[in-house]
Amino acid sequence: MNWQEALPVIFMSLMGLAMFVYVVLDGYDLGVGLLLPRASDAQKDVMIASIGPFWDANETWLVLGVGILLIAFPRAHGLVLTALYFPVALMLIGLILRGVAFDFRVKAHDSHKPLWNRVFFIGSGIASIAQGWMLGRYITGFADGLPYTLFAAAIALALPATYVLHGACWLIMKTEGPLQQLAVRWAKIAWPPMVVGMALISIATPWVSPTVRGKWFVLPEFIALLPIPLTTAAALIGLRALLNSHRVAGPDGGKLCWLPFVLLLGVFLFGALGLAYSLYPFVVMDQLTAWQAASATKSLEFILVGCAITVPAIAGYTVFSYRVFSGKARDLEYA
Template structure:
């Protein structure tokens, strides 16, 4: 029995995108939280907490894009055509944020506020653009055969704007709970208080999207609420509620440690799982499956060999970097 190459590649790409969301999500979240922290030393501490790992986190975005090009060229071309505006805005935000990240450490006191604003604005643009793309993906695309026939602004809808805001809130929760885990004293206390409100806001956003999506898409409604499927899929929303409740309880503690951050990762993963359940097996909604969009077996198999060789090394150096830079980030410690 041969390997199902499209399914294998779908798992790899799904894993890569999930890793990007949960890992780059928290350092984007740190930038999103900048407007809520005015003290310069505390802002420096927040940035120092992500300084050793932030650029490595974006490796997973590169992996997802390259794998899509290699394994699903049809999906790659259609998605780029349909999501051109939000993807270009996302890249612009990530570039602007990356430049500001380095420049703010070298800037004079006169220029530093400018780069602080650049870091925050780049984070907001990147996160919101990703949410716009997510909402447009859920809504589906105007496809005629293998050609996108919609307009460049089709991705901008009330639903996609709301999912854009939802992604900003989700990344803010990842960022605030990351700072709770990595800091102490007044900054940690402020982030604990802020995390409570962000956690409640994210739960509300998840509930709204969970109601809005099936109401607007009968096929997703049938997927979730068929009696046989409901039994299997019900644990996903129930676990979201339980995780949020546990997180709110832990945030009442003086030093909750890694618990709130781990629960944030779990909530994001459950949301990601819900998206996979709703969309499967379509890679181009509403009707192009992973098997229909797959590359020829020869090229997909060739690329898979290289990917399976490289992927363990990416996982190893990522794990090692987080292990080396574990522990609290103290105020006054500097990034070089």
């Protein structure tokens, strides 16, 4: 593979990385938003405080991923955004509602906080469902027909359950006391629908996509790829077992309170690797490869210089912010 052929693959990898990091980072705060109605008023304040320093910056990775799609793969950008115009609009509405609710909630009078709590929950739900629908439509290459619609609907329902589990694991790591114990119960409740949804989607994906079926269910690829589902299953089982341990949520805050979150990150990582293998070399499944959709080589070279500056800067800030605000969450206060 020469430099001209490698450039589209580099940008496809950068776009995939940006979207993966977005799901990992913004997924837990969407999950916290979905869990908000189940907590007391005092617990809601701590839950919001746990995501306060991060949630806005987390969405930078979504902007980066969409930006790479626009400038590096303009043909794919037009096709994807045309097919997903309505769910993208819904997702943006949800994210806007979350932003407005977050800023107004921390400054509102106590009597108005329930309103902004509901708005934050509604925005989180809209964004989560819209993202699930978009993922389902994208995997099938925007094919028409009832099976493809049902597949997208299944992912639209499964993704919020995944985010709820993600948010609960985040709260286990970032809180202590009764709220941490409550987060463990939330995680136990969210675990079964998330696992069932993931299993059904894993079975349905090869059925709705002949391309995926042809890449996974042939020898020797099938044997070589077995570690992905097996490791994912082991991580999910280990996560569920940990939720029964006092070392995850105990009087001292739980010495292993970070481990459920890390195991779930492993599940996301192997899921992303499986999805990347299924999609490659297509930017749009069965329609456009990375080379067909890419901008001119000179344009990609120029864009790569910008990415070489921007991506490390965003990654560096992300790491810095998580180091600065590590530890258990406290009530969010404004001077």
